Amino acid sequence: MRGIFRKTFRVFWWVGLRVAIVGALALAVGVAYYSARLPPAEELLDGRDEGSVTLIDANGDVFAWRGQQMGLIRADEVSPHLVNAIVATEDRRFYWHFGVDLRGTLRALLVNLRAGTSVQGGSSITQQVAKLLYFDNNRTLERKIKEIPAALALELKFSKNEILSIYLNRAYLGAGATGFEAAAQRYFGKSAAEVNPAEAAMLAGLLRAPSKFAPTNNLDRSQRRAEVIVGLMEEQGYLTARQAAEARAHPAVLSRAAAARAGGEFADWVMSSGPDFLTRSTTEDVEVLTTFDPRVQRAAEAGLRHVFENKVKEGSNAQAAVVVLSRDGAVRAMIGGRDLGGSDGEFNRATQARRQTGSLFKTFVFAAALQAGANPFDPVLDAPLTLNVPGSGPWSPQNYSREYLGQITLADALAKSINTATVRVSEATGRARVRAVAEDLGVTSPIADGPALALGTSEATLLEMTGAYAGILNGGVRALPHGMREIRLKSDGGQLMAGDGAAPRRVLDERAAGQLTWMMTQVIERGTGTRASLGERPAAGKTGTTQAARDAWFIGFTGDYVTGVWMGYDDNTPLRGVTGGGLPAEIWRETMLRIEDGMPTRPLPMIVPTPPVARQPGPNPVEVVQNVGDAVESVFKSVLGGLFGRN
Structure with a gap:
């Protein structure tokens, strides 16, 4: 047994020693290999393949982060x-x-x-x-x-x-x-x-x-x-x-900031709207100074939550989005949808969902009419109407109430959101002029060609429409939505890019913008938007409801902010018993009450119109700005406006 043990030991020793020697050599080669590949320690500290983005709100506080965050430190x-x-x-x-x-x-x-x-x-x-x-x-x-x-x-x-x-x-x-x-x-x-x-x-x-x-x-x-x-x-x-x-x-x-997790959808929107090499694909650590206001964001979230908790049936899957802007188009808050616990949290309904605008678009019809010289007290006929649409045949718009009021004023037509009267105003003013005003105010989505464009058959995002309404609050000067004030290096604060706000551009003259604002106050005081009333604080707005109530809107403003609200289902299921003057108007009201709480009352930039001198009745006393010359002039100005800029 001793001999067998000695022989076995010698074999294991012989094999083990050689394996150890080979292993040691392999280890030495491996150590040498990795040592040769090692640069100085300082060069190994930063191992990211991209930089970081720190987003800073309007108060100078950090509210969100994107990219691979890093700040170099040593032990x-x-x-x-x-x-x-x-x-x-x-x-x-x-x-x-x-x-x-x-x-x-x-x-x-x-x-x-x-x-x-x-x-x-x-x-x-x-x-x-x-x-x-x-x-x-x-x-x-x-x-x-x-x-x-x-x-x-x-x-x-x-x-x-x-x-x-x-x-x-x-x-x-x-x-x-x-x-x-x-x-x-x-x-x-x-x-x-x-x-x-x-x-x-x-x-x-x-x-x-x-x-x-x-x-x-x-x-x-x-x-x-x-x-x-x-x-x-x-x-x-x-x-x-x-x-x-x-x-x-x-x-x-x-x-x-981390606990609030506020401004996520706003942050994503700013990241997507900025230049890629400075935001999503930046190789530097940068700071983005934004227009985001956490106080306004909390107010919007609380307003939306209040209505759904107290006015909406429990378990409802209806979606909603809210956007709040300053009069210059600076986006202060954004809610891209309700959190229903699903997998659609990344879809921002405020910026990505294109929905039919419905009666919201009527505001642009009356804006174009006022810009062409009409007066809010000009008469227009609310009666059955049939138009022959080339390629489609006769088209007969109907009022939501299925009732007709006869001769009314332009102000009444907007306040009560009368379809037939709005179409008459659009046709008399010229569709080209209506389309041009909408586009100049900031609607970038395609706009329909037929007469139904006056009733909002075109689609747009909530951010587009709210930005266009901000131009009205801004006295007729376009106010494109923007959320970025500056991009700078995090290390030394060096500016990389200035903000993305557009240069001021007048779309409506002061008279037209001021009188339109007054007409929109009538929507809230005695029209379809009474549930949006803020009491003693002056406010203006417009309701919007699309066909079969698939979309319900309310966009309005005070002297400080313009807020847009959309409500509907992602799959276009019709809303039950909901119009723009209902829950969306209440969401708007609850949001604005919280935003304006403690703020001084600021007057609206409106001009109360004077009733025109009585006119002699003619064959068409209710038509506004209706002749071939106006139509030609409208197209001509639209073309020149596109070439040289509208003034």
Whole structure:
């Protein structure tokens, strides 16, 4: 037996020695290979393939982040609590091993088995840095073997602080945050140099599963994970019992901006509307100064929520969108839809959904008539009407009420949203002129050619229509919607691009704009929009309801803001018992009451018209601006306007 044992031992020794020699040579070659590929440590700190975008609201506060967030930091610059939390969690022997901690790997396995979950990592911090630099996230035996020479190469070339600095900047920590500086800013609104033990523990806890433990996804789960990290820090002597108790009693919480998660749809819209190389594909860390107002956003959200909680049947799947602009077109708030718990959260109904505008478009008909010289007290006939449409045959518009009032004024026709009278005004003014006014005010979607254009058969987005109405509040000067004030470098504040607001351009003269505003006040005072009344505060607006009530709108303004509301179903299911003067008007009212709360009353820029001198009756006393010369002039001015700009 002794002879057999000796022979067996010699065989294993002979084989083992040669295997060890070959393994050592392979390891040396691997270490040399990875060492040759390592640049200076400073060049390894930033490992992103794109930059970050920090969005700042009108008050100068951060409200959203996009891109791969990062702020370069070094191990000796961050809070000692953060370094201790990372070492205690990921690699307690980091400062003593040579890159691979076999003892620590076995210990982590036992700790995780005892806890029943992943509490400590098996790979050393150096191995994790090697993975970040050279390998993907596939957990294979081959990758784990390759990590060893890569980790040894890192230990040979860099100091422990340099290795830790690379790790601090390259680790992904959820919510688009790459690096601990970005994560500290993202979740707590402070630098990684300022985090306390509870915050440090929460950040370190993200390393195991960033998406799962991100506090923006589930704060309670993130706090429970942080409590485990606090225990490890106490156990390893990084925290006293008193410090640990304090951290448990006062767990980390999100900053106000992170907790509010406000302006998400606004942020996405600004990102999509800005130049790609400075926003979605930026290679720099930039800041975008925006027009977003969180106070106005909260007011809009509260107004919408109030109506759906108190006026809408529970369980309704009806959607709604809200946009609030200043008179110059600066977008202050945006709600792209209600959160119904589905998978459609990325669809922004305020900017992406093109819906029939219905009676909202009538405002442009009367704007064109006033611009052509009409008076709000001019007469127009509300009676059955049939027009012959080339290629389609006879077309007979009908009123919503199926009743006819006979001879009425233009102001009455708009206030009561009379279809037949509006079509008569459109035909008399000229469709080309109506289309030109709508386009000049900011409607960019295609507009129909036939006489039905007066009744809003064309489609447009809520943002387009609200922006066009802002031009009316702006005294007839176009106010295109915009949300960006400036793009600048985050590092030194150097301006990269100025804001995207359009140059002022007059569309309606002051008389036409002022009288149109007065006509729109009549909509709220005695017309289809009475449910939008703000009491003593003057307001103007227009209701809109499309065929079969598939869309219901209300857009109106005070002296400060113009707000647009749309309501409907994504699949075009008709609304039941809802018109623009109903729930949309109430949403508008509840929103505006909250926005204007505490603000001084600002008068509307309106001109109260004087009734014209009585005219001699003629064969067509109710027609407004109706002759061939006007039609020719309208087309001629529209063409010249497109070439040289309308004035």
